Amino acid sequence: MGKATGFMEYVREEEKKRDPLSRLGDWKEYTDPFSTDMLVRQGARCMDCGTPFCHMGMELNGLTSGCPIHNLIPEWNDLVYRGRWKEAFDRLVKTNNFPEFTGRVCPAPCEGSCTVAISDRAVAIKGIERAIIDRAFEKGWVQPRIPKKRTGKKVAVIGSGPAGLACADELNQAGHFVTVYERDDRVGGLLTYGIPNMKLGKDVVERRARLLEEEGITFITNTEVGKHITADELRKQYDAVVLCIGAQKQRDLVIEGRELDGIHLAMDYLTVTTKWLLTGKKEETFIDAKHKHVIVIGGGDTGADCVATALRQQCKSVVQFGKHPALPKERTDDNPWPQYPLIFTVDYAYEEAEAKFGADPRQYCIQTKKIVGDESGKVKALYTIQMEKIVDKHGRVIFKEIPGTEKVWPCDLVLIAIGFEGPEQPLLQQFRIETVNKKVKAVSYKTNVEGVFVAGDARRGQSLVVWAIHEGREAAKEVDRFLMMMS
Incomplete structure (x- = not known):
């Protein structure tokens, strides 16, 4: 695969990022695509490694290792190296319904388990994936695939996020009539309203939605099932x-x-911002960080997206609080290859904050004790204390407060980005669906209700876009079996 000695001859090259300060002036994607020469070199680095761990797609120590949809990565890396782009596209879409999404927003667990990454920096798999699908759209290789036969069976998919779209796509190609219900005004779920434009342009999502519609899928928006x-x-x-x-x-x-x-949940903030960008209108619920001191509570990707959004709204300052200590610069002994590497990185949002304010906005091992307001009931300050992470003799992680580290942070806007608890319950209750540990209880994607299936985060908990695509594909297989048994 690739050039036999390519991994020794060429170094890893990254996608070019637009200048941090200049990109704060717009909401466009922050990366520029690879040049063709760079892509050929990166494809050449893919080893003939015998066992390609990059597409094993499993969890090791609670972390995703390899590609959950089992992309044929060595094959399309080799084809890109040889300039056979159309064949690379054909191989890519055998396993991935939406490479234009994963090529932009996936954290690339495939790269974490790349064999080259044992002793060097991984092959730039994610960048190659994006380049293949972007070229395919440019060249007109992506065309509507109209099913030749219809089964007469009808399926309703509730939710148009990556799991719903993948499930609908597979079922439509199997010949079933598929209708997707979306309670928001646009198709895409969190692809549209949860991931900022800087990471995933909404024209990319809309392009795919139009294609799926041309292929026969019906989308019904502004319709909440259960209501x-x-x-x-x-x-x-x-x-x-x-x-x-x-x-x-x-x-x-x-x-x-x-x-x-002045205290808001992160997804509410990101959603109203995207709606404003798409419509040009600021709703009554619009949240503006302009000229405000912003504090983001939560150290994950959603928190980083809040940081990037606040910067573009011209905040006066921004700080992000994290519960855990900073990650190490190299893998530790308890995080060996091919596990996903838990190492320190600088995300796009942090590059921008450092360029704007001169410092990384992240604060580690910090706990918020209380929030205080002014006489009018608006937030004005946040009280914190530093924490120490300790692992006791039983291996349990304990966080202890460090006396004397109390601090007061002036702020005008607080954004809470500490994750999700699970699917919303009213709809599940209406379907009489059983849950366990705040997730839908399912066996082979089947719920306890005959003919009702589940896929994505509702089944497995908050996860990655690539896992959602995997879930949608696998659920579609079970639905297809069920429908064919009815015939």
Whole structure:
């Protein structure tokens, strides 16, 4: 695969990023694509490694290792190296319904388990993937695939995020009539309203939605199942129903001062911002960071997206609080290859904050004790204390407060980005779906209700876009078996 000695001759090259300060002036994607020469070199670095761990797709020590949809990575790396782009595209779409999404927003667990990464920096798999699909659209290779035969069976998919779209795509290609219900005004779920434009342009999502529609999928937006149409009505109209509703119940912060004005959940902030960018109108619920001191509570990717968004809204300052210590610069002994590497990185948002304010916005091992407001009920300060992470003799992780490290942070806007608790319950209750540990209880994607299936974050918990695509594909297989047994 690739050039036999390519991994020794060429170094890893990254996608070019636009200048951090200049990109703060717009909401466009922050990366520029690879040049063809760079792509050929990166494809050449792919080793004939015998066992390509890059597409094994499993969890090791709770972390995703390799590609969950088992992309044929060595094959299309080799084809790119040889300039056979159309064949590379054909191999890519055998396993991935939406490489234009994963090529932009996936954290690339495939690269973490790349064999080259044992002793060197991994092959730039994610960048090659994006380049293949972007070229395919440019060259007109991506064309509507109209099913030749229809089964007459009808399926309702609730939710148009990556799991719902992947499931709908597979079922449509199998010949079933598929209708996707989306409660928001646009298709895409978190692809549209959860991931900022800087990481995933909404034109990319809309392009795919139009293609799926041309292929025969019906999208019904602004319709909330359980409210505008009941679960029972849906089950009567369709032969099968697939719940791809995500894990959208946001985890809130239980703390003194939470009721103050100026404290918001992260996804609410990101959603109203994207709606403003798409429509040009600021809703009453619009949240603006302009000229404000912003504090983001939560050290994950959603928190980073809040940082990047606040910067573009011209905040006065921005700080992100994380519960854990900073990650090491190299793998530790308990995080060996081919596990996903838990190492220190500088995300796009942090590059931008450092360029704007001269420092990385992240604060580690910090706990918020209370939030205080002014006489009008608006947030004005946040009280914290530093924590020490200790592993006791039983291997349990304990966080202890460090006396004397108390600090007061002036702030005008607080964004809570501490994750999600699971799927929203009212719809599940209407379907009479059983849950366990705040997730839908399912066996082979089947719920306890006959003809009702589940896929994505609602089944497995908050996860990656690539896992959602995997879930949608696998659920579609089970739905297809169920429908064919009915015939």
